[in-house]
Amino acid sequence: MRLQAFYGIRSERQQTERLEFDLLFRWFVGLGVDDPVWDHSVFSKNRDRLLEGEIAARLLSAVLAQPKVKRLLSSDHFSVDGTLIEAWASIKSFRKKDGSDNDREGGGRNSERNFHKEKRSNETHQSTTDPEARLYKKGDGQPAKLYMGHALIENRHGLAVGGGISQASGTAERQTALDLVDRRGHRRRRITLGADKAYDVAQFVHDLRDRWVTPHVAIDGHVRKTGTPRKTAIDGRTTRHIGYDISQRCRKRIEEVFGWIKSSAGLAKVKLRGRKRVDAAFTLALAAYNLIRLPKLLGAPHEGQMAHHQDAGLHVRLPRHGRACVHSLRRQRRRRVRLRLRHRRYLWRG
Numbered sequence: 001m002r003l004q005a006f007y008g009i010r011s012e013r014q015q016t017e018r019l020e021f022d023l024l025f026r027w028f029v030g031l032g033v034d035d036p037v038w039d040h041s042v043f044s045k046n047r048d049r050l051l052e053g054e055i056a057a058r059l060l061s062a063v064l065a066q067p068k069v070k071r072l073l074s075s076d077h078f079s080v081d082g083t084l085i086e087a088w089a090s091i092k093s094f095r096k097k098d099g100s101d102n103d104r105e106g107g108g109r110n111s112e113r114n115f116h117k118e119k120r121s122n123e124t125h126q127s128t129t130d131p132e133a134r135l136y137k138k139g140d141g142q143p144a145k146l147y148m149g150h151a152l153i154e155n156r157h158g159l160a161v162g163g164g165i166s167q168a169s170g171t172a173e174r175q176t177a178l179d180l181v182d183r184r185g186h187r188r189r190r191i192t193l194g195a196d197k198a199y200d201v202a203q204f205v206h207d208l209r210d211r212w213v214t215p216h217v218a219i220d221g222h223v224r225k226t227g228t229p230r231k232t233a234i235d236g237r238t239t240r241h242i243g244y245d246i247s248q249r250c251r252k253r254i255e256e257v258f259g260w261i262k263s264s265a266g267l268a269k270v271k272l273r274g275r276k277r278v279d280a281a282f283t284l285a286l287a288a289y290n291l292i293r294l295p296k297l298l299g300a301p302h303e304g305q306m307a308h309h310q311d312a313g314l315h316v317r318l319p320r321h322g323r324a325c326v327h328s329l330r331r332q333r334r335r336r337v338r339l340r341l342r343h344r345r346y347l348w349r350g
Helices: 001-005 014-021 021-030 039-055 055-064 172-182 203-208 242-263 275-299 320-350
Strands: 079-087 094-096 126-127 135-136 144-154 158-166 191-195 213-217 306-309 313-319
Touching: 001 021, 001 275, 014 021, 014 039, 039 213, 039 275, 055 158, 055 191, 055 275, 079 172, 079 242, 144 172, 144 242, 144 275, 158 172, 172 191, 172 203, 191 242, 203 213, 213 242, 242 275
Parallel strands: 079 191, 191 213
Antiparallel strands: 079 144, 094 126, 135 144, 144 158, 306 313
């Protein structure tokens, strides 16, 4: 399943085909060059065992629990957001729950059905393909059959520290955000949580403050149809601090997580049915995203290390923040250039 997340393999059957000729895949799963490949049904049957043991969540926790990784994580500043994930179901599969529209026009399993201009809602309709999928849309247009994915990242390096799947609804983002905060366990001091305008709700902000969480939520001040601006739940107690502006910049990094999951890991439209299976695939994709980024983060110099600058021949102690490191190296480079120019002028005069 990690190979599927790393390389965007859409099915177990395609994965077994890659194992036939890809030496990298064989090395990863421990197969020799001449060893026979398992049948694709082996992966499908073992997936249920992985769901029962919550292997995906344990893998994400094990990655974050590594001592070298812990030093990269922030324990005080986080960001949360949600994204829509298309379910493995079609609009035509949404039928009335009372079964009054099950008449078929023509033969065959996939017969014709005129569902256009028909009012559908989650209260009256349900998908026969994936009953846990929901009709939901964030804007005007065709409603989609969706799940909603959620992720919690830390603001220092943008690594995912939590996440999951819920049924798409208007309150799913805020409710899951509270659940992700509660999973962080007991805290001795306040933490901050950055979020977009969809989280600017008075009850959500109140619940965060009850949990000793400072809500760094973007202000939703759009003008209503009546011409009056919407009242925000964020006041000057939060916006007057410089940390609020920093959180608003850092929270946008969570879109990089969703972008990688949908494009590289292939979860723009899931190939699984059922919320538990989709949740396991989404959590595994979060762990895979961290594993993809960790080699570069662990290889880069961090606080307490000495970086040797080859050109200048100097030992530069890097500051704590990455941006300060870049500025420090730039200052050293400019100083080296000035020394070279001064030396050339001295030689020319001599």
